[in-house]
Amino acid sequence: MRYISTRGQAPSLSFEEAMLSGLARDGGLYVPEAIPQMSPEDIRALQGLSYEETAFRVMRPFVGDTFDDATFRDLIDRAYADFGHNARAPLKQLAPNHFLLELFHGPTLAFKDFAMQLIGQMFEHVLTRNGNRVTIVGATSGDTGSAAIEAFRGLEAVDVFILYPHGLVSEVQRRQMTTPAEANVHALAIDGHFDDAQARLKDMFNDFDFRDRVRLAGVNSINWARVLAQVVYYFTAAASLGAPDRKVSFTVPTGNFGDIFAGYVAKRMGLPIDRLVVATNQNDILHRCLTSGDYTKGEVVPSISPSMDIQVSSNFERALFYAYGQDGAAVAQLMDELKAGGFSVSQGALQALREDFASGRVSEEETSAMIRQAHATMGELLCPHSAIGVKVAEDKRDPAVPMVTLATAHPAKFPDAVEAASQIRPPLPKRMEDLYDRPERLTRVANDLKALETLIEERIAP
Ligand SMILES: *Cc1c(COP(=O)(O)O)cnc(C)c1O
Numbered sequence: 001m002r003y004i005s006t007r008g009q010a011p012s013l014s015f016e017e018a019m020l021s022g023l024a025r026d027g028g029l030y031v032p033e034a035i036p037q038m039s040p041e042d043i044r045a046l047q048g049l050s051y052e053e054t055a056f057r058v059m060r061p062f063v064g065d066t067f068d069d070a071t072f073r074d075l076i077d078r079a080y081a082d083f084g085h086n087a088r089a090p091l092k093q094l095a096p097n098h099f100l101l102e103l104f105h106g107p108t109l110a111f112k113d114f115a116m117q118l119i120g121q122m123f124e125h126v127l128t129r130n131g132n133r134v135t136i137v138g139a140t141s142g143d144t145g146s147a148a149i150e151a152f153r154g155l156e157a158v159d160v161f162i163l164y165p166h167g168l169v170s171e172v173q174r175r176q177m178t179t180p181a182e183a184n185v186h187a188l189a190i191d192g193h194f195d196d197a198q199a200r201l202k203d204m205f206n207d208f209d210f211r212d213r214v215r216l217a218g219v220n221s222i223n224w225a226r227v228l229a230q231v232v233y234y235f236t237a238a239a240s241l242g243a244p245d246r247k248v249s250f251t252v253p254t255g256n257f258g259d260i261f262a263g264y265v266a267k268r269m270g271l272p273i274d275r276l277v278v279a280t281n282q283n284d285i286l287h288r289c290l291t292s293g294d295y296t297k298g299e300v301v302p303s304i305s306p307s308m309d310i311q312v313s314s315n316f317e318r319a320l321f322y323a324y325g326q327d328g329a330a331v332a333q334l335m336d337e338l339k340a341g342g343f344s345v346s347q348g349a350l351q352a353l354r355e356d357f358a359s360g361r362v363s364e365e366e367t368s369a370m371i372r373q374a375h376a377t378m379g380e381l382l383c384p385h386s387a388i389g390v391k392v393a394e395d396k397r398d399p400a401v402p403m404v405t406l407a408t409a410h411p412a413k414f415p416d417a418v419e420a421a422s423q424i425r426p427p428l429p430k431r432m433e434d435l436y437d438r439p440e441r442l443t444r445v446a447n448d449l450k451a452l453e454t455l456i457e458e459r460i461a462p
Pocket of ligand 1: 110111112143144221253254255256257258259260307308385408409
């Protein structure tokens with residue numbers, strides 16, 4: 001299995017190389033040269049299997065010869081061993097034909113643990129085998145950073161630097177990043193929004209001298225291995241609701257388009273998915289684009305669902321690549337236009353996108369109202385992101401098709417917003433009760449490429 005760039009100008013790579021490098025050298029994102037297929041029989045055979053066994057069968061064809069079967073099974077088992085629920089991603093019924101896929105039972109209480117825990121295992125295995133060290137730099141709106149730090153803390157072959165927007169993440173998110181005491185963990189609070197952090201990260205990857213000097217590796221949701229790990233729970237959920245003999249739809253609270261793009265990959269592999277519904281907060285570039293074709297950057301307006309406060313949705317590039325018939329030059333052209341502020345999607349590509357994706361936008365007031373209502377009528381305390389998903393799903397769903405809404409974080413990760421909406425303060429799960437008592441460690445940094453690069457090189461100097 002080879003991986004190619006969405007911009008068509010970078011050499012193809014193996015799974016191992018694509019995982020370690022993150023972003024392609026032409027600025028594009030890696031996608032598999034061909035998407036492996038699962039037959040209806042393959043999918044039927046998933047019913048009743050463990051999460052880990054399903055993960056192995058779904059991901060195996062993508063990893064090529066990077067791991068042998070026994071090693072790959074072992075890495076998957078270790079990745080999910082610390083989850084607080086045996087099903088890993090349990091499904092819960094909310095209403096007739098509407099289900100919640102709980103993706104918050106990992107160590108940092110958000111869905112990003114599914115990919116990050118596995119990536120941590122895969123990196124450690126590959127780097128140890130090759131005798132290499134890497135510097136992982138990530139940008140986060142809160143949850144990626146905590147998940148990455150949790151996955152990489154204390155590993156021998158890795159330094160992990162996480163850029164998060166100063167003052168714009170929740171206290172639980174911040175503490176999950178600033179309290180690990182391991183020397184290889186570096187939490188950097190940047191003066192700016194998430195989009196600034198993400199832009200500086202991309203600048204570092206495009207500074208090839210720096211990139212090579214520090215052996216830069218990325219674990220943001222642009223990393224193909226992360227998308228791949230997220231494909232699995234679309235299969236477990238659909239199989240338990242009757243796939244391949246019954247179609248299922250999914251609603252996904254969306255920011256960077258990574259999680260929902262994993263659903264698109266599942267569909268292209270053969271999983272019978274009817275609709276993939278994008279749910280956004282007031283930062284609604286994706287909803288605007290899917291309704292009008294206009295992808296113009298706006299100002300980020302901070303919301304009570306901060307993990308979706310994004311105006312440039314990195315993984316959308318992958319969806320555009322397929323919507324444009326895998327034409328890398330067309331994608332490169334759009335991304336050039338984006339640098340100048342935005343682009344408009346061609347009619348043909350927009351039609352292609354709409355065959356798979358629907359979308360909805362939820363205001364701040366509606367988000368709070370949904371948290372309140374879900375608690376009162378469904379007995380479910382939702383985090384603000386998940387509430388946005390449930391709201392869009394309730395508004396858009398076809399009652400005849402089972403709808404699965406992805407619950408992307410535990411309510412206790414956003415206790416202030418949940419309490420303001422519902423008057424209930426969700427407690428942290430027992431295993432992280434002392435989070436508020438642990439000492440914090442962080443470095444403030446300017447929104448400046450050179451300053452960041454200097455800091456990183458100083459910190460990793462032997
Ligand atoms: C990251 C995140 C999202 C958005 O996921 P994307 O893959 O960026 O679309 C939604 N909800 C929560 C809680 C998150 O942490």
